[in-house]
Amino acid sequence: MKIMESYTILPFSFSRFGINQMLLVNxxxxxxxxxxxxxxxxxxxxxxxxxxxxxxxKSKHFVTDTDIEPVIDLISTKYRTKKAFLNNFTTLxxxxxxxxxxxxxxxxxxSSEDIKAAGWDMKPEVAKKxxxxxxxxxxxxxxxxxxxxxxxxxxxxxxxxxLYAKELNKKCKKDLEFVLCTNLTLINEDHxxxxxxxxxxxxxxxxxxxxxxxxxxxxxxxxxxxKNFIEKLEFVRQHLGQGSVSALMTASVISLNRMKEIIDxxxxxxxxxxxxxxxxxxxxxxxxYKQLGYSTEEFTDSYKxxxxxxxxxxxxxxYFAEFFASLLLTRILTPFSTGFVDLESPAGTGICGAIYxxxxxxxxxxxxxxxxKAGDKKFLxxxxxxxxxxxxxxxxTLQNIIANSCVETLPxxxxxxxxxxxxxxxxxxxxxxxxxxxxxPTGSFCKxxxxxxxxxxxxxxxxxxxxxxxxxSWITKRPIGLMKHVELSGQTIKN
Amino acid sequence: xxETISEIKEGAAHIRLMKEIYxxxxxxxxxxxxxxxxxxxxxxVGDHEMSVIIEPKSQQSIEELxxxxxxxxxxxxxxxxxxxxxxRFGKIRELIIEHAFSPLADLKSxxxxxx
Numbered sequence: 001m002k003i004m005e006s007y008t009i010l011p012f013s014f015s016r017f018g019i020n021q022m023l024l025v026n027x028x029x030x031x032x033x034x035x036x037x038x039x040x041x042x043x044x045x046x047x048x049x050x051x052x053x054x055x056x057x058k059s060k061h062f063v064t065d066t067d068i069e070p071v072i073d074l075i076s077t078k079y080r081t082k083k084a085f086l087n088n089f090t091t092l093x094x095x096x097x098x099x100x101x102x103x104x105x106x107x108x109x110x111s112s113e114d115i116k117a118a119g120w121d122m123k124p125e126v127a128k129k130x131x132x133x134x135x136x137x138x139x140x141x142x143x144x145x146x147x148x149x150x151x152x153x154x155x156x157x158x159x160x161x162x163l164y165a166k167e168l169n170k171k172c173k174k175d176l177e178f179v180l181c182t183n184l185t186l187i188n189e190d191h192x193x194x195x196x197x198x199x200x201x202x203x204x205x206x207x208x209x210x211x212x213x214x215x216x217x218x219x220x221x222x223x224x225x226x227k228n229f230i231e232k233l234e235f236v237r238q239h240l241g242q243g244s245v246s247a248l249m250t251a252s253v254i255s256l257n258r259m260k261e262i263i264d265x266x267x268x269x270x271x272x273x274x275x276x277x278x279x280x281x282x283x284x285x286x287x288x289y290k291q292l293g294y295s296t297e298e299f300t301d302s303y304k305x306x307x308x309x310x311x312x313x314x315x316x317x318x319y320f321a322e323f324f325a326s327l328l329l330t331r332i333l334t335p336f337s338t339g340f341v342d343l344e345s346p347a348g349t350g351i352c353g354a355i356y357x358x359x360x361x362x363x364x365x366x367x368x369x370x371x372x373k374a375g376d377k378k379f380l381x382x383x384x385x386x387x388x389x390x391x392x393x394x395x396x397t398l399q400n401i402i403a404n405s406c407v408e409t410l411p412x413x414x415x416x417x418x419x420x421x422x423x424x425x426x427x428x429x430x431x432x433x434x435x436x437x438x439x440x441p442t443g444s445f446c447k448x449x450x451x452x453x454x455x456x457x458x459x460x461x462x463x464x465x466x467x468x469x470x471x472x473s474w475i476t477k478r479p480i481g482l483m484k485h486v487e488l489s490g491q492t493i494k495n
Numbered sequence: 496x497x498e499t500i501s502e503i504k505e506g507a508a509h510i511r512l513m514k515e516i517y518x519x520x521x522x523x524x525x526x527x528x529x530x531x532x533x534x535x536x537x538x539x540v541g542d543h544e545m546s547v548i549i550e551p552k553s554q555q556s557i558e559e560l561x562x563x564x565x566x567x568x569x570x571x572x573x574x575x576x577x578x579x580x581x582x583r584f585g586k587i588r589e590l591i592i593e594h595a596f597s598p599l600a601d602l603k604s605x606x607x608x609x610x
Contacts, residue, residue: 014576069603441532
């Protein structure tokens, strides 16, 4: 007997969620929890179109019982918004000013060179070509990020790049931004004056209290770096303001069991958030992973505990964000696009960001550069001195990466309920598993992200007002005191 | 006749699936998810059935194997539902993405073709 279809089902992915729920996510990233009997009714066209569940599903574009054309129009618009990062090809341009560094961090995936080593600084003619290459990007937004080594060791080139980029931008009129990634320990008043005059943002690294920071981030001469870091942090803030520096934390095995102390140190030093970053299996970290590393489960367990601790801090009145959760929550709870090189589909490598090595070699990401340094130049896109923009950014190497990085078509990803929020990292897949497509069941990338997505959705489903207030305060970057509880539109979620 | 038949023997889960119910693609998608812990063999049995043998890569108890077989049966069911739904709204999905990146002037007529 033919079923009378009183409504049209629109595209969505689904997964069993917890003991007795189904999680549905559509092309636009809208989501809905449904119990299995209602789910069966939905897909068998038996759902009562006057029920609240049906109305919720209709409002979120999972079904329609009216003209389909305007609904398709809306979903397409939302989808386009989610994928807006594709319009800005390529925004982030990282430049390795020098491979020399005064630190020798035990996990350093930049695998830095000695401070006195020769031949590891970017030369002026290469820097000029890099800037010219960057300004060929069609993106209206250009962020130039100075990396190393320690970029302050080749300061004259930083200045040349900033000034030349600003010169070119008089004609191009792009939204131009500079970020200096520095360990701060060498920064002086001359640097500060230039940084202030040219609106250069500062990004640094802090791994926690003194003993953890020093254990991970030792000076090349074997001395502690923490005291110097704290002094320079204060010095920078005195001249540039309290919010002038953001910090990045890398978790080694000693960090995992002491995350609360690390968070407390960040709060004590006046940072407004942390990005809980797992160790990358590159550079020194790869060779010493047995000493520094941990399993994906150990990381995600620690992540969940730490997130809970941070949420509590916010509830008690301290505004402090976990930036990775904040990014994912923005993807889940809002229609907006969030550019994040490591988690896009197609992959952000090359599309969202590219890195220029000190000799002018161009790679789609830092990890690809590190593979090259270890002898595998699979992802080398070209060199600014020898190749054109088209050779580098439209060449076969990048096209091959992009073509094999769409989660919509990857095995294990194509039917995943988190697909619209997630992405792929072909270079990571290659480094971990020897294949850019990767094998999801054994890959750490999928396991880590899936666990975090499941945890965030669990918290969203619980819909505790104080927790949701924290999430929205992170998304809107406003302290919780300014927030009101935002009920998930059209659905009251109960435990 | 049952849609699925499963039994544990010789250290592996043996599952038989009705071809009338399950597509090969659904079975492949479901088994792919288990390939971290299990070796999987899929073969046709006669005209109407598929045999799926799930063998753990490291030793497991009978209870663990039964649980794996049960999870597989749920997963293959979910995968088949996804395929069935995709057949219904896959064309709409393609249209949404096409319309998102290159707005279609003839959206109404394209939708009419799908229906």
